[in-house]
Amino acid sequence: MSAPQHAFLTNRDMILILGAMxxxxxxxxxxxxxxxxxxxxxxSWELLRRNNINPDALRNPETPISLTSTIHLLxxxxxxxxxxxxxxxxxxxxNTETLGTLAIVIQSSANLAQAVTDASRYLFLHSPxxxxxxxxxxxxxxxxxxxxxxxxxxxxxxxxxxxxxxxxLIYRIGRLLSARQFSLRGVSLPHTPIADESxxxxxxxxxxxxxxxxxxxxxxxxxxxxxxxxxxxxxxxxAL
Numbered sequence: 001m002s003a004p005q006h007a008f009l010t011n012r013d014m015i016l017i018l019g020a021m022x023x024x025x026x027x028x029x030x031x032x033x034x035x036x037x038x039x040x041x042x043x044s045w046e047l048l049r050r051n052n053i054n055p056d057a058l059r060n061p062e063t064p065i066s067l068t069s070t071i072h073l074l075x076x077x078x079x080x081x082x083x084x085x086x087x088x089x090x091x092x093x094x095n096t097e098t099l100g101t102l103a104i105v106i107q108s109s110a111n112l113a114q115a116v117t118d119a120s121r122y123l124f125l126h127s128p129x130x131x132x133x134x135x136x137x138x139x140x141x142x143x144x145x146x147x148x149x150x151x152x153x154x155x156x157x158x159x160x161x162x163x164x165x166x167x168x169l170i171y172r173i174g175r176l177l178s179a180r181q182f183s184l185r186g187v188s189l190p191h192t193p194i195a196d197e198s199x200x201x202x203x204x205x206x207x208x209x210x211x212x213x214x215x216x217x218x219x220x221x222x223x224x225x226x227x228x229x230x231x232x233x234x235x236x237x238x239a240l
Contacts, residue, residue: 023068023153025127028061028100030070032093033077040081047077061100067129068153074161078194085195087161088203091168096176098169099126101239108236112178113224116147129153130166138218140209141185145224146216147174160191163215171204171217177228183220188212 034055037044048055051073057063078086096103102122109115113134120132131150138144149166151159167187174182187208193200200208 024064025067027057027063027065028098031098036093042081071162085199087165088168091165104239112226141218144185144218145221146218148214148216160194178226181226183223186218188216
């Protein structure tokens, strides 16, 4: 008998595999997408199909779907429903359940600083392309830190709706975890406003700075030590 043939991955194969992994996100990211589209008079099934997302995939939040398709979906939905703040509005329909098991870990952190560390460490489980970084020095406020969010993709894609939505959700989760003691001072976005600036101000309750180098929430540095209502340590360990 001849020796078994072994398949070896070339560097190009590895690059393609890693690139494909980065372009995936849990379908939980579209939590209540269909509800909002219906409220706006749109056809969510048609929009999902046009962007190659099986509507049935949204039944299980752990189902992996294409991140690129999700980004295009949100941009197209905003245009189709004539709702320029769709991404931001969608975050208002979402909660910690969007993040699945990661939410349990974050909610059971000792304080906000630990919650940010946990989110940064395990966010790849939601999408390998997502990144949260705590910058100890805000470029806008001397007494603040910057909670920066970004999406790393190999190609340029317009990300305005998903960036707005993700930053809006991070803000909502921060307020929820800290019992509304999330001392937000300002918001920075890498794009120009896609809705009236007053919409952003009303949502975040603070000035929003556009066309900045990165997307971030700028919070007073003391807020990081805000104690959280910790979940049972055993539950945290199980989630980890």
